[in-house]
């Protein structure tokens with residue numbers, strides 16, 4: 001039998017264990033739509049919470065909003081999406097299958113054709129003999145395909161609306177309301193977590209190219225004269241990042257490690273605000289368990305940089321099947337605010353004391369939540385060493401903090417375990433209860449979804465009110481008093497103590513008991 005690839009293994013475990021499912025699966029729904037099941041939703045919420053803590057709560061000038069996902073046509077006329085949010089679509093003359101022209105070229109001959117015109121793409125298709133993936137038929141001249149999903153607003157209306165292709169637009173639309181209501185002074189940021197929709201020609205690679213996905217974005221509004229005067233510059237300037245420079249890309253080179261200060265001095269990093277977000281993004285990605293050597297910032301080439309942006313640095317992660325942009329970072333300047341000001345006849349200026357009214361510039365870090373979830377799944381998956389596969393999720397994003405379970409469903413152990421479960425929930429522990437099957441199977445099931453600790457009520461519990469804690473990563477067990485178990489789990493999750501330290505203080509039971 002053919003061995004499954006890592007990706008196939010992950011998709012399989014996601015389906016079996018309630019992590020992620022295809023949408024409308026029982027009707028064989030369209031590709032590019034996935035849903036989070038109970039385990040996946042818990043992981044998703046935990047990643048969102050980490051993000052909010054780092055990018056909103058830890059700052060004193062970032063406000064979070066939640067906007068509409070359907071917006072009227074004039075928004076996208078102004079933003080430019082209606083005219084230019086297009087992908088090149090080519091069709092097979094024979095079987096009529098549709099392909100994204102740049103992707104099919106890349107797949108069949110491995111060349112990057114970013115920034116090429118439709119006519120140039122067609123020349124390459126003909127020259128390199130690129131044919132239909134399905135029937136080897138001839139491909140048509142590519143045409144522009146707009147990626148926005150459209151709808152009509154109201155029952156008998158000719159008013160067209162679009163599902164937003166990025167969360168950013170609500171923030172620009174609400175700029176005045178937010179700056180006035182929060183009495184905000186530059187610099188300040190507006191954050192939003194929410195759905196975005198793109199009618200991708202060829203959705204693929206599980207969570208990588210979706211038609212409905214989630215973004216976590218910030219628009220940081222800055223006085224352009226202060227773009228190289230970030231408050232925390234002295235604290236972060238020596239932080240090291242790996243950057244795949246434009247020069248290195250042209251020579252097929254590797255990412256180069258440099259301090260943020262060196263990046264600014266050498267004119268590789270455009271400005272201090274972008275450097276600040278490189279620092280924050282790096283820490284965040286490492287909190288998700290992605291190690292330093294697995295990601296870097298790619299400075300997009302001139303022909304890959306959107307017309308409204310002065311510079312872009314994509315945080316790319318090395319996946320087993322290739323390199324994936326997971327976080328965008330763009331210097332959107334005053335482009336969007338000016339476009340909306342012109343179209344809506346709204347004043348998008350803000351007062352800067354001593355200077356007067358200005359339209360601020362925007363730095364935009366844009367996180368793709370689904371791609372990050374996939375990076376976490378791939379990175380945490382372990383298929384060796386045990387009879388079952390398991391996820392070594394960072395403790396803060398595991399779906400639950402602890403499993404509470406009785407050794408057996410008899411002699412009062414199940415009642416005691418259930419009481420302990422409720423007690424731990426009252427203490428704020430994100431616990432789950434399971435008493436089905438035998439204890440070994442329960443441990444395996446919880447490893448499989450990456451729950452870091454299992455607390456077992458056994459016969460000794462009934463005698464001396466102690467329980468065992470099993471550590472997911474080592475499978476070792478210790479015995480602690482029931483009174484203390486909640487605070488110990490809390491300290492282990494918050495990494496106030498390590499498993500090694502707690503082992504020194506307590507009775508270690510047989511290792512690898514299952």
Ligand code: GAP
Pocket residue numbers: 165166167168198200207208209210211213215217325326327328364366367368369370371
């Ligand atoms: N507001 C800027 C913006 O939307 P983007 O680079 O198009 O920039 C930002 O998207 C992030 O959203 C990407 O880095 C990626 O993680 C995620 N993303 C974009 N398109 C996606 C898709 N079709 N499926 C899943 N994630 C996607």
